[in-house]
Amino acid sequence: MSYAELHCLSNFSFQRGASSALELFERAKAQGYSALAITDECSLAGIVRAWQAAKAVELPLIIGSEVRLENGPKLVLLVQDLSGYQYLCRLITVARRRAEKGRYRLLQDDFDQPMPGLLALWVAADDDTQASIKWLRETFAERLWLAVHLHCGQDDARHLQQRLNLAASLQIPAVACGDVHMHVRGRRALQDTMTAIRHHVSVAEAGTRLHPNGERHLRSLDALGALYPQALLDESLAIARRCTFDLSQLRYHYPRELVPEGHTAKTWLRAVTEEGMARRWPHGVEAKTSMQIDHELGLISDLGYESYFLTVHDIVRFARSRSILCQGRGSAANSAVCFALGITEIDPSLTNLLFERFLSKERNEPPDIDVDFEHERREEVLQYVFQRYGRHRAALTAVVSTYHAAGAVRDVAKALGLPPDQINALADCCGRWSDDAPPLERLREAGFDPHTPILHRVLTLTQQLIGFPRHLSQHPGGFVISEYPLDTLVPVENAAMAERTIIQWDKDDLDAVGLLKVDILALGMLSAIRRCFDLLRQHRGRNLTLASIPKDDPATYTMISKADTIGVFQIESRAQMAMLPRLRPKVFYDLVIEVAIVRPGPIQGGMVHPYLRRRNHEEPTTYPSPELKTVLQRTLGIPLFQEQVMQIAMVAADYSPGEADQLRRSMAAWKRHGGLEPHRERLRDGMLKNGYTEAFAAQIFEQIKGFGSYGFPESHAASFALLTYASCWLKCHEPAAFACALINSWPMGFYSPDQILQDARRHRLQVRPVDVQASDWDCSLEPIDGAQPAIRMGLRLISGFREEDARRIEAARRQQIFSDIADLDRRAALDSRAQALLADAGALRALAGNRHRARWEVAGVHKQLGLFAGLPSPDEDAVVLPAPTVSEDLHADYATLGTTLGPHPLALLRAELRQRRCRSSRELMAVEHGRNVSVAGLVTGRQRPGTASGVTFVTLEDEFGNLNVVVWRDLAERQRLALVGSRLLKVDGRWEAVGEVRHLIAGRLTDLSALLDGMDVRSRDFR
């Protein structure tokens, strides 16, 4: 006897199915089922995973979906063949697109056309009408069955007889099926919990919304045999035999319209590449480059990826035509072809990246090119793609959001009826992205007793729920584009954002079926660089592009080596700045390394210090073998990039390229799913065989583990480094325009406008205050005598000021500058709020004098509107108002602009601080290594990196600059209050100064915030 389960939900029926597809397939196989259908509710989101599970356990998968028609019956639709699959995708798409995200509306009308290849099991209910029964028989004819569910209900015998009678009277066959929600009965508690979560109630309140028992699992054949007549079980096998469709039958086709009449994709790609070559190398192409391009085109053609490159080229071309700055990166992006096509600016002749590494015949997986666009203008690009290919052919990929520990424990605790404060406390016990139930230690610290029954239940269920899919969200920019309507491949549904549609598959599912994905991402630095180019064109007469920025500029590298990098791309963080003086980059490739080295992967893999020692010739550079020298030479024998790890596996342990790629995937996923252990043995055995030592093999494996999901590929680092270099060059040679552009692109990056402006002033740039007679919305440049123009602060810096008001001021001023407050009021049509903001920010000083005066005047003028509008203002005797003091101005500056051009707050406090024997950051530079000193500064940053065990890095700012303070864990715990609560912090500690690396090791912390009363000094808190 055997049986095929035809009605089974996986956990992709969110908050309903309580088992994963793999669990279901393993159980079905073990019970001797002959096939298993996965029929998630109006969704195929989990079907790729089900397909992979089916292949893994070698049990046939039947694809289907459970749907409830609006005002109609509930059905299980099963796919018989390819056409049936396409009908199902279409139906789901129609039903999903009609409803808001996460819901669906399926109508009888949607079945108007005949759908051969799609079978239907009718899940009869008491309220099904005669009309809908008639409709079912007409629509599905011989493809209709009556589903018989027997779940040990009140009177199964009678229920069965009723169903058999019904089937007989309608002359349709009946079939046994299980309405399966979980693979084993043991998931009953989880299934109940999910039901409660779905209904936003506690389990105790869920009542009859819970299933009365745990029968909805994959029951043993014996148990089924005892319940069902043999004929009903046999019918399930007959249906299963009819369903022969397999996902591997899907064929994806690249869009073709990019190829003009008379060309094939191959000839057209060659044509546009050659066109690009002529532009890139106007004076002729070197033979080596030309050969490289031929080679690449050959490889692309062999693999059939021409359309992919043409698609990316088309998108990039559109962005260029709109002056949207963009840059490609990732596997395949750093090829000579991509350079010729303008997708990247990495000149392949300048680097030694190998194209094969990203595109190989053996691996046969789609190439992957991410393109970054200006963050404020990416939407234009997205909408271009939707328009160009149409919504039926282009959609974003989905991201399956899964339960992390905090979310899982939150939902479970809520379902078990715990009060909100305890739910929050439990969630706080989980690491931010942790995928493990909260550790018992943490729970005890937070005052929970993990052994109470309730907490035990919470933890057990949390552990089960972690990793379960929770909902579909949209990928930040991964596009799928197809020649034929997408819903012939996969259902499409609405995203949470209007004007967006997503397919039901996660980005990881695409590879399995060979779908093409183009990543259209957003990058703030590109906005800043484009703005900077615009400013240079307007004010400096310089016409620069990413490609034309002078290369290998020594002044730029000198600046970088001094860690003078506030505001630039990637190497501006504290950790990066600490590394720069040690690494001292001199050529472009040094920047590629710098970008990649200060990451959790290399740090946890213990690769940073060996690399630095070798670079500074403190230890000899050696290689484990001559073969590995070619792999590791450019990083002095230390593997720093993901690609190198793969190559080591290939060279030293005889991995094939495909296997090495498998290793890369395992590296990315081992923390969550494990799966690295097989590689450990494989690597060791392979390396021992090739004559490497056991120690080396172990070391390589540890490095691989350290890389984890943080490993940084060289291909990405190279593209990032290009932007790093560009931004550094701009900061070095056009600091005023660069600072302006950064602030105008804010929020982005690591630093606030205040910090960027302070940095600018330390570099002797003139910064001018906001002034309604001169300021635009954006910060702007004003020519002065000197190498660099002055920066005029923009009205955007006034907190709470609206852009439309600023634009009206700009427009009115273009006619004529304002003669007085009344004139401003009249011509710029500002409301009283906007006027008050201008007055408080000091932007009216040219019209009304100091802030107090301005506020008084503004109030007087504006009240005239309304009843007394147009009447001449009565002559007022001059009123005497106190002028603002220096400290009042300072407070007002911080409150309205977040920065001040007057003295730094610490300059005002300096005398007081000197009495407390605090030195300034400038004085510290002269102090020798190892001395005990005291300093005080505004706390502008507190960071506790996951990689530095328990250390907190505090950044202090005073009137001369920034200072790095290291707080060790035990001090942090003893003086937590001062560490967390201070805005102005005094630190007594030991000064460490080795070469360019300087910091203070804290010994005692004192909170001096009281000295700052009333100042709004913002701090970046723990992140």
Add this chain to the structure above:
Amino acid sequence: MRWVCIVFPQLALDGVQRLHPEPDAPLALLAGTPQRRVLQTVNAAARALGLRPGQSLTAAHALVKTFASAEYDPVQIERWQQFLAAWAYRFSSQVSVYYPRALLFEIESSLGLFGPWPLFEARLRKELTELGFRHRIVAAPNPAAARVLANLYDGLAVADDAALQQALAPLPIDRAGLEPQAATALSRMGLRTLAHVQALPRHTLARRFDVGLLQHLDALSGQRPLALDFYQPPDRFDVRIELNFDVHSHQALLFPLRRLTADLSAFLCGRDSGVQRFDLHLEHAQAADSVIKVGLLSAEREPGMLFELARGRLEQVQVSAPVRGLRLLAEDLPVFVPQRQDLFDERPQQTLPWEQLRERLRARLGDDAVQGLRFHADHRPECAWQAAADPRACQGLNKVQRPGWLLPQPSPLAEQGVHILMGPERIESGWWDGADIRRDYYLVQTRTGQRGWAFRNVGQSDGLWLQGWFA
């Protein structure tokens, strides 16, 4: 000096702390959404540990491992203010709760009764301290000034308008009781004290500010009276009848009882409300009152019914000591919703309406003896029924057939001669509260022909258990 203002700077905290066993332990009141709980106020002990209002609960827990917390409840704060108003009502008939977290009252007329102001003030402080409310007290010629001065001073008594002007002048602008917007605007103009503002020509202010600003300035100086609503003590019914002789029997109490219930009914009619419960005090000469509690399921006011009910309860009580007086106290006075009556009432004269029958039963048998029965949505049979006094209708169970009578405890059922009519119906549920069951249920017929509902525990061989009978 006609007005007193008492400000309660920590009313919310005090309200919680006065009921707290350890008032000096760190305590924070929490507000905010469930996702982001925020500290609303903290007591001194908590402040010393670094807790601050506005901190998120998460941040607070990062600082301090354990501290007591309670909900910041605006309704509760309101209640305490009313409580304090009732307290102050003893001292003045003109008590106002015009300002939140503060009391205003007129004292000119009370000084004769409660002594000169220093004595009076000392008494206020003593009582408030005993009640557990921190306070600041200021007396001034007008209520607005008293309130504003109490922002800064405690114990200040301003005798006349000249002294008032002196006291007000140095007041910082942001503590002067102005609208926040006006206060901000003034301080942004560099005006820091009330004197600065008062020195400006009125018309320049009128041009720049809402009329409220000048009105407030005038109220402070006493040139413009503040329109205050005065506190009214709550409505309640509390009437006693003193008997002229010692009463030992119920019988003799019925007459005064009928009077009282009739008065109550009249009172209820007057204010268009009903009564849901009231207390009957039998006052004894030597002993404490015997209190008889009379409760109703819904608000009523029909005199006959009230009397019948009270009588039913009274007759259950043993009159242990001679009764000297009878007192009826009713505080729960909800709105009365009359029953619709048909023009042609078809009820036979002898039968009681259901409500009256129910009340009579309750009166005779006790409150707990008469219960409603409700369904409760739970698959476990023993949890699917609940006794409840709540008279509202409830949803029925769907479809499944259940016995009309459940045994208090399942009892073993000898299987001999028991005939299974239907089943098994499997019920597995209830893991969340520790009372998980896994049972197969059967409809059985006993030898005597009774239909019962019995189960076997899944996976155990402890036989058949009878849990209920079908009618």
